[in-house]
Amino acid sequence: GQSLEQPSEVTAVEGAIVQMNCTYQTSGFYGLSWYQQHDGGAPTFLSYNALDGLEETGRFSSFLSRSDSYGYLLLQELQMKDSASYFCAVRDKAAGNKLTFGGGTRVLVKP
Amino acid sequence: NAGVTQTPKFRVLKTGQSMTLLCAQDMNHEYMYWYRQDPGMGLRLIHYSVGEGTTAKGEVPDGYNVSRLKKQNFLLGLESAAPSQTSVYFCASSQPSVYRQETQYFGPGTRLLVL
Numbered sequence: 670g671q672s673l674e675q676p677s678e679v680t681a682v683e684g685a686i687v688q689m690n691c692t693y694q695t696s697g698f699y700g701l702s703w704y705q706q707h708d709g710g711a712p713t714f715l716s717y718n719a720l721d722g723l724e725e726t727g728r729f730s731s732f733l734s735r736s737d738s739y740g741y742l743l744l745q746e747l748q749m750k751d752s753a754s755y756f757c758a759v760r761d762k763a764a765g766n767k768l769t770f771g772g773g774t775r776v777l778v779k780p
Numbered sequence: 781n782a783g784v785t786q787t788p789k790f791r792v793l794k795t796g797q798s799m800t801l802l803c804a805q806d807m808n809h810e811y812m813y814w815y816r817q818d819p820g821m822g823l824r825l826i827h828y829s830v831g832e833g834t835t836a837k838g839e840v841p842d843g844y845n846v847s848r849l850k851k852q853n854f855l856l857g858l859e860s861a862a863p864s865q866t867s868v869y870f871c872a873s874s875q876p877s878v879y880r881q882e883t884q885y886f887g888p889g890t891r892l893l894v895l
Binding site: 700702704710711712713714717719756760767768769770771772773775 | 813820821822823824825828838839870872881882883884885886887888889
C-alpha cells in the first residue's frame with residue numbers, strides 16, 4: 670500500500686520561511702502534489718512535482734527527490750493568511766492512479 | 781462556473797437513518813471522488829468514478845454506496861447511518877491528463893453529525 674508521513678504542526682512568525690516535509694512509500698510513483706486547506710474550507714491545489722528538483726510559484730516552492738521518496742513544500746515571506754493545513758498527496762500507479770493524502774501539517778503563523 | 785457544489789452543507793442524522801449527499805460539477809470532468817475527513821486528519825477516499833456509469837471502491841467504502849448516472853453528478857448514500865460516520869465529506873472532480881498531473885477540484889464539504 671501507500672503511506673505518507675508529515676509533521677503534525679509547525680509554528681512560525683510573519684515574514685519567516687517554513688519548510689514542510691513529506692516522506693512517502695509507494696510503488697509505481699507518478700508524482701507528488703500539495704494541497705492547502707484553511708480551517709472550515711476545502712482543499713485547494715498548490716503544486717505538483719513529477720521530476721526531481723524544485724518548482725517555484727510565487728512565495729511557494731515544492732521539491733521532490735524520487736530516489737529518497739521525499740519532498741517538501743517551502744513557504745517564504747509568511748503571511749497570516751498562510752495559517753492552514755498543508756497536505757501532500759501521491760499518485761500511485763499501483764493504486765489505480767488515485768491520490769493518497771498524508772495526514773497534513775498544520776501551519777500556525779504568529780505576528 | 782460554479783465548479784464543484786455539494787448539497788446539503790450540514791446535516792444531523794439519527795443512528796439508522798439514511799441520506800444521500802449530492803455532488804455536482806460543471807467542468808465536464810471525467811473523474812469524481814468522495815472523501816471523508818475526520819478532525820485533524822487527512823482525506824480518506826470512500827468511492828470514486830472514472831466516468832459516467834462507473835464506480836469503484838476506495839480506501840474506506842464500507843457503509844456507503846455511490847452512483848454516477850450523469851457525468852456531472854456523483855451521489856453518496858448512507859443506508860443506515862452510524863455515529864462512526866460523523867465526519868466532513870468532500871467531493872472532488874478531475875480531468876485525466878496524459879502528463880500525469882491531475883489537479884483535483886474540491887467542493888465546499890458537507891458536515892454530517894450522526895447521533
